[in-house]
Amino acid sequence: MSKGRFGVHGGQYIPETLMTAVIELEQAYNHYKDDPQFNAELTELFNNYAGRPSLLYFAENMTKRLGGAKIYLKREDLNHTGAHKINNVLGQVLLAKKMGKTRVIAETGAGQHGVATATVAALMGMECEIFMGEEDTKRQALNVYKMRLLGAKVNPVTSGTATLKDAVSETMREWVGRIADTHYVLGSVMGPHPFPTIVRDFQAVISKEIKEQILQKEGRLPDAVLACVGGGSNAIGAFYHFIGDSSVRLIGCEAAGRGVESFETAATIATGKLGIFHGMKSYFCQDEYGQIAPVYSISAGLDYPGIGPEHAHLHDIGRAEYVAITDDEAVEAFEYLSRTEGVIPAIESAHAVAYAMKLAPTMAKDQIIVVNLSGRGDKDCAAIARYRGEELSE
Amino acid sequence: MSRLKEAFSGGKAFVAFLTCGDPDLETTERLIQSIAEAGADVIELGIPFSDPTAEGPIIQAANLRALSNGVTTDDIFQMVRRVRKTVSVPLVFMTYANVVFSYGTERFLKTASEIGMDGLILPDVPFEEKEEFEPVCKQYGMDFISFVSPTSHDRVKQIAKEAEGFLYCVSSLGVTGVRSELSSGIGEITALVREVTDTPVAIGFGISTPEQAEKMAAISDGVIVGSAIVRIVGQHGRGAAPHAAEYVRQMKEAVRRLG
Numbered sequence: 001m002s003k004g005r006f007g008v009h010g011g012q013y014i015p016e017t018l019m020t021a022v023i024e025l026e027q028a029y030n031h032y033k034d035d036p037q038f039n040a041e042l043t044e045l046f047n048n049y050a051g052r053p054s055l056l057y058f059a060e061n062m063t064k065r066l067g068g069a070k071i072y073l074k075r076e077d078l079n080h081t082g083a084h085k086i087n088n089v090l091g092q093v094l095l096a097k098k099m100g101k102t103r104v105i106a107e108t109g110a111g112q113h114g115v116a117t118a119t120v121a122a123l124m125g126m127e128c129e130i131f132m133g134e135e136d137t138k139r140q141a142l143n144v145y146k147m148r149l150l151g152a153k154v155n156p157v158t159s160g161t162a163t164l165k166d167a168v169s170e171t172m173r174e175w176v177g178r179i180a181d182t183h184y185v186l187g188s189v190m191g192p193h194p195f196p197t198i199v200r201d202f203q204a205v206i207s208k209e210i211k212e213q214i215l216q217k218e219g220r221l222p223d224a225v226l227a228c229v230g231g232g233s234n235a236i237g238a239f240y241h242f243i244g245d246s247s248v249r250l251i252g253c254e255a256a257g258r259g260v261e262s263f264e265t266a267a268t269i270a271t272g273k274l275g276i277f278h279g280m281k282s283y284f285c286q287d288e289y290g291q292i293a294p295v296y297s298i299s300a301g302l303d304y305p306g307i308g309p310e311h312a313h314l315h316d317i318g319r320a321e322y323v324a325i326t327d328d329e330a331v332e333a334f335e336y337l338s339r340t341e342g343v344i345p346a347i348e349s350a351h352a353v354a355y356a357m358k359l360a361p362t363m364a365k366d367q368i369i370v371v372n373l374s375g376r377g378d379k380d381c382a383a384i385a386r387y388r389g390e391e392l393s394e
Numbered sequence: 395m396s397r398l399k400e401a402f403s404g405g406k407a408f409v410a411f412l413t414c415g416d417p418d419l420e421t422t423e424r425l426i427q428s429i430a431e432a433g434a435d436v437i438e439l440g441i442p443f444s445d446p447t448a449e450g451p452i453i454q455a456a457n458l459r460a461l462s463n464g465v466t467t468d469d470i471f472q473m474v475r476r477v478r479k480t481v482s483v484p485l486v487f488m489t490y491a492n493v494v495f496s497y498g499t500e501r502f503l504k505t506a507s508e509i510g511m512d513g514l515i516l517p518d519v520p521f522e523e524k525e526e527f528e529p530v531c532k533q534y535g536m537d538f539i540s541f542v543s544p545t546s547h548d549r550v551k552q553i554a555k556e557a558e559g560f561l562y563c564v565s566s567l568g569v570t571g572v573r574s575e576l577s578s579g580i581g582e583i584t585a586l587v588r589e590v591t592d593t594p595v596a597i598g599f600g601i602s603t604p605e606q607a608e609k610m611a612a613i614s615d616g617v618i619v620g621s622a623i624v625r626i627v628g629q630h631g632r633g634a635a636p637h638a639a640e641y642v643r644q645m646k647e648a649v650r651r652l653g
Binding site for chain 1: 443444445447448450451454458461466467468490491492493494495496497517518519520521522523525526540541542543544545546547549553564567568569
């Protein structure tokens with residue numbers, strides 16, 4: 001009866017009112033996913049709007065300095081709107097349009113998914129409303145302005161901890177009240193079936209390209225693929241086409257915040273336990289009575305108490321490894337990549353860079369690491385400056 | 395017949411909802427006693443959850459008040475144990491899947507049954523996922539309550555056929571709360587339900603006035619009121635019991651008019 005399972009994880013734990021909407025979405029997706037016309041339109045948008053394929057860049061300076069494995073960066077930061085988020089949004093909004101929806105809603109943490117959704121809504125002539133934790137609207141005021149500039153309405157969410165999880169809850173509440181003309185563009189590989197599958201499929205273009213590009217450049221598969229994990233959409237996108245290649249280590253980098261021993265962490269695999277929340281069964285940071293924990297990370301995009309169900313399953317079966325990276329380590333990697341390669345990474349992506357800095361020296365020089373650089377760091381400069389005790393003003 | 399089903403056998407029923415621990419469990423205990431005396435036929439006891447995604451602002455705020463006072467599932471079990479000595483109306487827990495799952499579904503339902511609870515409502519568990527909870531409810535003699543909503547369409551009969559205790563019919567799209575307008579097509583849904591089952595159907599979400607209650611009771615077997623009662627508790631705090639009881643008396647009177 002239950003659908004969309006990855007091992008024990010996944011499912012559809014949502015109010016009855018939403019069931020019709022997710023069933024309708026699943027049917028539409030099954031219809032369009034193999035439709036040549038739909039895929040041609042999506043490829044056209046990927047290539048000529050988002051700027052795909054994104055580069056696979058050999059980070060030679062970083063490789064030399066670390067003195068171990070060769071490091072490649074998958075440059076999702078070079079996509080239009082500056083992150084991998086656009087891949088999923090183009091797919092979902094195109095699908096919503098085919099379904100006859102005229103309005104899209106979305107949650108956002110750091111604002112990247114909100115900006116991507118507002119962007120594509122502007123492109124496709126859809127009405128757009130974004131739900132963003134009030135805390136995050138203050139931390140990411142520039143992104144709030146961008147969304148408004150793009151024609152979207154931004155609703156600050158004041159419930160709960162006023163961060164990403166509350167933005168998701170509030171977007172679900174909004175959707176339950178208006179489903180006939182509205183599609184919820186969920187931003188990560190989470191929520192009820194079919195979202196984890198749909199979002200993964202639209203992000204899988206990342207690993208499809210990595211595979212082609214690395215075979216062309218190196219004539220072999222990488223030894224490890226690294227990506228940061230909040231909900232886990234850029235990571236599943238970077239992992240997907242390598243899941244069957246057992247020689248490739250898949251490593252997800254979670255946000256440890258001030259450390260997995262502290263209460264100020266968002267490392268779900270390291271500190272969470274099995275639960276049911278936001279439509280899915282997966283691992284969640286929670287207390288002994290199942291109350292969802294207030295989580296913390298310097299990165300608003302990883303500041304989420306759960307992880308997508310497919311990651312939870314890859315963890316269970318040992319196919320992917322999950323490591324925790326602290327704020328300090330991520331900030332150091334943010335600065336290191338900027339100085340060493342002239343590439344300012346998103347603080348989210350810097351979590352994966354930080355682990356590459358630990359891993360590469362332990363590997364042989366003929367081995368290969370691919371780091372998915374999921375976004376660019378312009379949005380983070382003010383916060384990182386503040387972290388280092390410097391106040392920036394416009 | 396289950397005690398819940400029986401609660402609907404003496405005419406139109408009034409189902410009242412309370413958030414446990416708002417503002418504290420002593421108040422909840424007094425509220426249960428006084429609204430039972432005032433005529434509530436079934437009482438839903440909400441176990442607060444940190445992120446109640448099906449609730450509107452009124453019940454969200456009550457959840458927050460209760461949790462910030464540190465109330466836990468175990469404290470609520472203790473309170474029910476005490477109140478069961480004096481109150482005989484059917485009691486149903488209403489909470490979210492994770493509260494039950496994290497406690498251990500079997501352990502939760504075994505305890506709930508022992509302390510005299512009659513059923514369980516989980517608004518984030520639809521028909522497709524009920525296999526995880528319903529058989530365990532059955533094992534411990536509790537009814538697992540199913541939902542139908544204005545968007546259920548051809549799902550209504552499938553869901554109604556397997557409904558236990560009573561069927562929770564959501565009056566309108568959206569989350570819980572007080573509404574001035576309710577959807578007009580509800581009568582069609584309850585009519586569909588009656589084609590396939592004799593399990594009573596109660597309408598909830600948005601109902602706050604005696605006029606709305608009377609109108610909804612006319613096309614169903616009872617009405618469920620949550621936010622309007624929780625709002626009274628929010629206004630009067632520890633002294634809420636007589637105010638809530640007076641409200642329940644008026645509402646029960648309104649549904650009783652239809653016999």
